[in-house]
Amino acid sequence: MIRIFKIAVRNLMRFKRRTLLTSLLITMGVLVVILFSGLSGSFKAMMIGQITDANLSQIQIHKKGYVSSMDAIPLNLNLNLKGYAKIEGILKNHPLVDSWAPRIKLGAMLSNYSETTNIRLNAIDPEKEVNVCPAVGDRMTFAEKDERKKLIKPGEIIIPDKLAKGMKMKHGDTVVLVANNKDGSVNGLNFTVAGISEVVVGPQGKEGYIHIEDARALLRMEHPEITEMAVRLKDFDKLEPAYKDLKTALADFKNKNGKPAFEIHTWEKLSPFFNIAKMIDLMSATMKLIMISIVLISILNVMIMSVYERVREIGTMSAIGTTPGRIMALFLTEGFTLGLISIGAGNIIGVAGIFFLNIYKIRFSFGRMDNLLLAPSVSFTELFWLSAIVFVVSVLASLYPAYKASKMEPVDALGHI
Amino acid sequence: MPTVICGYRNIIVDGKQVDALNRKQSAVFRGSILGYIFQAFNLFPVLTAYENVEYPLVMTKKEQSPNRNQQVLEVLEAVGMIDQKDKRPDQLSGGQKQRVAVARALVTRPKLVLADEPTANLDRKTAINVIRLMRNMRDEFNTTFIFSTHDPGIMEEAEVIHSLEDGRLIHPEKRSSSVQEEKE
Secondary structure (H helix, E strand, O other), X not given: OHHHHHHHHHHHHHOHHHHHHHHHHHHHHHHHHHHHHHHHHHHHHHHHHHHHHHOOOOEEEEEOOOHHHHHHOOOOOOEOHHHHHHHHHHHHOOXXXXXXXXXXXXEEEEEOOOOEEEEEEEEEOHHHHHHHXXXXXXXXXXXXXXXXXXXXXXXXXEEEHXXXXXXXXXXXXXXEEEEEOOOOOEEEEEEEEEEEEOOOOOXXXXXXXXXXXXXXXXXXXXXXXXXXXEEEEOOHHHHHHHHHHHHHHHOOOEOOOOOEOEEEEEHHHHOOHHHHHHHHHHHXXXXXXXXXXXXXXXXXXXXXXXXXXXXXXXHHHHHHOXXXXXXXXXXXXXXXXXXXXXXXXXXXXXXXXXXXXXXXOEEEEEOOEEEEEEOOOOOHHHHHHHHHHHHHHHHHHHHHHHHHHHOOOHHHHHOOO | OOOEEEOOOOEEEOOEEHHHOOHHHHHXXXXXXXXXXXXOOOOOOXXXXXXXXXXXXXXXXXXXXXHHHHHHHHHHHHOOOXXXXXXXXXXXXXXXXXXXXXXXXXXXXXXXXXXXXXXXXOOXXXXXXXXXXXXXXXXXXXXXXXXXXXXHHHHOOXXXXXXXXXXXXXXXXXXXXXXXXXXX
């Protein structure tokens, strides 16, 4: 086998320019896929991280029917204390669940005494919220650095930066929130602007934040209610099994009509970015398909040329007593070696490219999110599978030329001009 | 000398019906019984003289390395190419290439060597040397050589001559080897 490999390498070196060009083409294909995977994967991971860790959370549990009408921010679809206790009972005992936090969603009128506008608010329990969304404060600015840890106190409000710019509001300003409760009565409370948040992509990305106790006071809730329970898992990769488990457990609770009392959704169902993520995956698969085509056509072309150029040589091999199997092995090894050299070069240059992209940081904007930093990376598993694909395609592309060479009759081949 | 019997349908060489063999068996047969010397040498350009001679042993006989090395060196010594063993075909002259080709044909100790105009691309002196080399090989390894040629000078060196005329075989002309040796 070593001898066949040696002959294959020398045959490749015999046509240096052709081998170099073909290898370069395949190397470029591998390189582009590695860079694209690194960049798109990093973009996807970063955006999902932003959505789940800074805003939406990984899983949300609501009263049945809330999500389909969430745009209207209905207050009559809140969970009462009993429902809250039931959900908490399930979450406490689930081994995959890390933490959870109650939220109240509401709409209100925000006034800075000179202008008034609508605002969607997310009322949170800050201590619990930072456990569920650890990056919630990362895209917020506060008057003092220490305040980021506390996030928000009763009487404070965090407003979206676009709104702050539009209404010329800054940290420490006093504003009024006016809201209708579910019975239709109106209430107003004063708040101090404690922080300004950058926009995060998604349905809840442009919301302001207030303390959950303030929301209950503003909405004049006689008994504590929540709109949703945000859930964080110990391992994000276990999202699907955890979701299925929780969904099954919640399905046991029925409302008065005998229908499920709760509904549960992962971030994938709640954020439109999931469709973008799917598109990224599709583009990534397309890139791989293009690379496979490049490898397949390049090696097929080179190997067919090689067979037709060496008909007499194949005839000589055969006349000397080389079995068809060994002739086939020789040409397969040539194709495989060409693929192997290109895989090696592509992987080395690709990893170096990722390394340099990390040195020269790439910043970009997505939607209304600015100053996002990409940290491209490529996993060993991904490199392994990419290499395996190129390797298999190289062998497959060499199969036909190798078969053709092995089937040549020595008399015909030796008489070839 | 191996028995070669050619009938209307059957070709039997050394007791084997050649035309009944499949592709793999044919290859194994060629590797073990036959040796070939080509008019255009047909050496593998990517292999050195040593590797060209070694090739049939690696690809067909599967000889173990120590024996293989000894066999290759022996036959290269016999054809006078031991000093050129590390050169590739493009670094050798026509005569040297043909010597390597002869060595390659003989390294497997074949019973029969078929040579297609082995001297056609060589000058007279080299051609006679190659023919003499083949005769020495015959004596040393008990190998039968059948070769085709248009060169009357080379024919002088042969023991039995069969003439082909318009694709038909003319009667054989047997020559005494002692007469040839006297000529030498």
